[in-house]
Amino acid sequence: MSKGIFITGTDTDCGKTYVSSLIIRALRAERVDAVGYKPICCGDRNDALELVDASEHVLDVDAVNPVWLKTPAAPHVAAMFENAPIDREELLQQHRKLSQEHQVVLTEGAGGLLVPIDGKDFMIAELIKMIDSKVIIVVGNKLGALNHTLLTVEALRARGIEPAGMVFNNLHDEMDTATITNKGIVEEMCGVEVITDVIYGQEEIEAWPFLDILGL
Secondary structure (H helix, E strand, C coil): CCCCEEEEECCCCCCCHHHHHHHHHHHCCCCCCCCEEECEEEECCCHHHHHHHHHHCCCCCCHHHHHEEECCCCCCCCCCHHHCCCHHHHHHHHHHHHHHHHEEEEEEEEEECCCCCCEHHHHHHHHHHCCCCCCEEEEEECCCCCCCCCCCCHHHHHHHCCCEEEEEEEEECCCCHHHHHHHHHHHHHCCEEEEEEEECCCCCCCCCCHHHHHHC
């Protein structure tokens, strides 16, 4: 039976694709058939192409990314501009198909947790509930990350979703007081484990914490 991870983030540009690619590569290095899934791209398709590359091209970009909107905006806005309503069942069916064909499917959201896909009733958070994978939060480590992270955890728990862990992604080479202390403080405040701390420019990540989360 296929297993899955859903990668959500504290904000746009927090490093979801970067961390997702590191995890996929680490799992595949352990001979786990892990592939990426980016249900929705808005603007360019670079995130999906990076996941294709991390998955060693066992899937084409259309399989990884079934919904591509050209407008660089939230999916709900892009869909309105392009008169292209997003079919939530299509997103779920493609995930099911990948789950039948591969051992692990790593799904990457778009932006943060409350980015609207189709109005206020269907956001990234609702997509997470539909897909029902283990949830990992990528934290873009910067000033303001405490607030963004605690709000994300609170919003997940309000929907009955307990995060499996957090990955702290250091966005810059130089560290300041906030970025040095964020990790310990947020872990203490919300009780969600920081799985790993990714330094700026890191090219590999250890697979074992994610294998443990997946029960592999």
